[in-house]
Amino acid sequence: MKRLADAINQMARLSATRLSTLAADRNRLAAIFTGMVEGVIDVDQRQQILHINDAAAALLSISREGAIGKPLWQAVRDQNIVSALDEALRSGSVIKTRIAFLKGRTELALELYVASLMDDQNEPIGAILVLHDVTELKHLERIRTDFVANASHELKTPITAIRGLSETVVDDDSVDRATLMSFMERIHAQSIRLSQLVVDLMTISRLEADHGESNFAIINMVELVARAITAAGPAAEASQLTLVWQLPAAALEVYGDRQNLSQLVDNLIDNAIKYTRADGRVELRLLQSEGDLVLEVEDSGIGISPQHLERVFERFYRVDKARSQSLGGTGLGLSIVRNIAERHNGTVAARSQVGKGSVFTFRMPLAATQAR
Ligand SMILES: Nc1ncnc2c1ncn2[C@@H]1O[C@H](COP(=O)(O)OP(=O)(O)OP(=O)(O)O)[C@@H](O)[C@H]1O
Ligand SMILES: [Mg+2]
Structure with a gap:
């Protein structure tokens, strides 16, 4: 009898510590969820919102309290997000896409991940959506591609001139000295331009690399x-x-x-x-x-x-x-x-x-x- 009582007591103690560990884990997860920079939305199999963090509510301009319990398509009236969720739930896979989201008058670039969730019996239990605001990043990408395009164009101009001028000289052996000199001067001027451009480009890349x-x-x-x-x-x-x-x-x-x-x-x-x-x-x-x-x-x-x-x-x-x-x-x-x-x-x-x-x-x- 005593042994049985001891065993029960021990079990009770164990489950008490287990429970408190569980509660601590749960609080920790909730804190991580709330504090995340990315917007996170957790939905069940019927697409009803179970959790939504502050970042997601702010990004989508919706109220957190108002959204919980509503189906996603009703709380978030954005076709791209709704179809990504449909697709993830249907296929049971991870959807990763970049969407344009109209927030008031400004268009945001959002990176959207949707992963369907399974329980331990491999039964679908819903999905998790992660939203990442990449508007600034997209803008920087744009500046960079424009820069490369502009730089290449600027480099091409003197190179084309040098090539054309030198080809004319090479092809024509009857060219007189005065013409030759004028061509050489122009080639020289273009090569100076080219090297100035390269120096400027190197300065820019040095300035960009060196923030300290x-x-x-x-x-x-x-x-x-x-x-x-x-x-x-x-x-x-x-x-x-x-x-x-x-x-x-x-x-x-x-x-x-x-x-x-x-x-x-x-x-x-x-x-x-x-x-x-x-x-x-x-x-x-x-x-x-x-x-x-x-x-x-x-x-x-x-x-x-x-x-x-x-x-x-x-x-x-x-x-x-x-x-x-x-x-x-x-x-x-x-x-x-x-x-x-x-x-x-x-x-x-x-x-x-x-x-x-x-x-x-x-x-x-x-x-x-x-x-x-
Ligand atoms: N003091 C100035 N007076 C009038 N226009 C100017 C003056 N400084 C700059 N600009 C104008 O601003 C433009 C940009 O100047 P910036 O110094 O960036 O380029 P740049 O002088 O054309 O070429 P780089 O300096 O790369 O050799 C110039 O092309 C010119 O039109
Ligand atoms: Mg200048």
Whole structure:
């Protein structure tokens, strides 16, 4: 009798611990379910919603409480989701698809997984739907494919020119020296264009790959800008432009990547010179304002009309394609400038008046401000 009582007691103790483990497991699962970034919906064999987490309710703009107990097709009025569930339940397999979902006025790209669920006797007991918002990802994919298409097109132009010019020379042995020289000059110019393009593309890929601050150091921007001005002297002179500058006497220090910042300054100066006619003026001002470093590059050039002004920072965007191209431009300079500015917690902005000139302003925190 005593042994029987002991055995019963032991069983009771065991099942009590088992029950509490079960309850703990259950709570844990519920917490995971609620906390998931992905939207998750659990339906039974009759497609009635048993569980739906906050993420799914938010994605589909429906109320969680209102949806539970309703059939999916009634709670979620989206044909794509409903048919994916039908298909999964019918075939007993996993459906994976990407759908466009209209949320209010915005179209979301959703990745949808639907897996039918079986019990341990292999009987169907419903399905689980997982929704993943890939709208941002799709947008980035689009930018990337556009970029590759644009880059290939830009590379093709000089390559085609070089090929055509050199073939003409090779095919025609009676070509005179003057023509030959003019062809060679054009080939030379195109090859420079090609190598500039490749350098820009490499810069972009380096900027994209390198998100950290591995090459960051304290840099005196007064010195860096002074060097850029010296380097730009010959180009300004060749274009008959007056190059003037205002630099502070004391150092202005920032924490950044020297090579990147040089390139940012060079690109702004390069544009100011390129898009200003002879006898014009280019002015650089470096100053300090409320803990920020401010660089202004002003020119008295052709200017940019308002509808183009915001877009000039886009990759490959050129106001006047023919003009920019004849000056060796590919439309990557300002997109690189913006990328570098953002990498340094900075901004770049432009204001301009057609026919009067433009001012490009770069701003970033001074090292002293950032350390605080
Ligand atoms: N200072 C400026 N004055 C007038 N237009 C400008 C100026 N800077 C840029 N732009 C316009 O913005 C466009 C984009 O400039 P961006 O520097 O990105 O390209 P790019 O100069 O054409 O080529 P790249 O810099 O790649 O050699 C230029 O094609 C030009 O139309
Ligand atoms: Mg440029």
